[in-house]
Amino acid sequence: MTSVSRRHALQTGAAFLCSAEVFTGCNFAAAHRSRVTSVYVIGTIHRRHRTSSAYSLAVLETALVRARPDVIITEIPPDRAQIALDSYRRSGEVTEPRTRVFPEYTDVLIPLSERLGWRVVGAAAWTPEIAANRREALKGIEQDKSRAQQWAEHMAANRAFAKAVAGRSDDPLFIHTDRFDHLVAASREPYARHFDADLGAGGWTAINRAHTDLIASALDAISGQGLTAIITFGTAHKYKILESLKAREDIALQDARALFG
Secondary structure, rough: OOOOHHHHHHHHHHHHHHHOOOOOOOOHHHHHHHHHHEEEEEEEOHHHHHHOOOHHHHHHHHHHHHHHHEEEOOOOOHHHHHHHHHHHHOOOOOOHHHOOOOOHHHHHHHHHHHHHOEEEOOOOOOHHHHHHHHHHHHHHHHOOHHHHHHHHHHHHHHHOOOHHHHOOOHHHHHOOOOOHHHHHHHHHHHHHHHHHHHHHHHHHHHHHHHHHHHHHHHHHHHOOOOOOEEEEEEEHHHHHHHHHHHHOOOOOEOOOHOOOO
16 A cells, blocks of 8 residues: 555545544544554574573563563564464474574564464565575675675675674664664765675565565555554664655654663
8 A cells, every 4th residue: 555545544434433423522633643553673682592582582571561562573484473473382482494593483473472372474585595695695705806806895894883782782772773774874885885796586685575565465464453563673773764764654663772671
């Protein structure tokens, strides 16, 4: 659904609510607000959730429960999400290979969704082929002496990022700030500029666009219902996701820091 059609649907729903309203003071703005999707974007740290005290699996669980979501949009490929859920229902363990590498899903989100009735949606665009092609292309670039300066610039940006976030890279209150997103964006700029063309679908720009297209489709599917959605992706993708949401008129972005305070 386009932004125009989403807006038309919201306006139609708002008009109906107002016509049925028996109290005085009903207006379009109030009706519109009642039907938008509340969205939290939560950056996760994958395996480090198991070793971090600041952003442990227990901390993540508390944040998710506080948000009281109806839908969780995850970093699981769409065709693997149901398989992951089914494996947990059968055995109490997530065995789907792509999902089981993420403890935030295997240990927290999927068990909670089964207990609390949250809907889990996959929105990761990665495929084994894309990942393998990217690995091979990066290996060739790193070994190409004619591109040594490009590789050095890429690595220097990574080191600068690591230094800037040292001691805070697992702090959810820092992770969910504009400052963190700015640092991530700066660290990925040489990577995207130098290597996007070589990496194809696995390039930084292309893969994030593919992720955000899937996220947009998931949000389109629940638009106008007044639900709460959480988007969970690795912290590096968070700024791209937030950028992609800015133009939407059918959502209300929430401050994820409120879930960790």
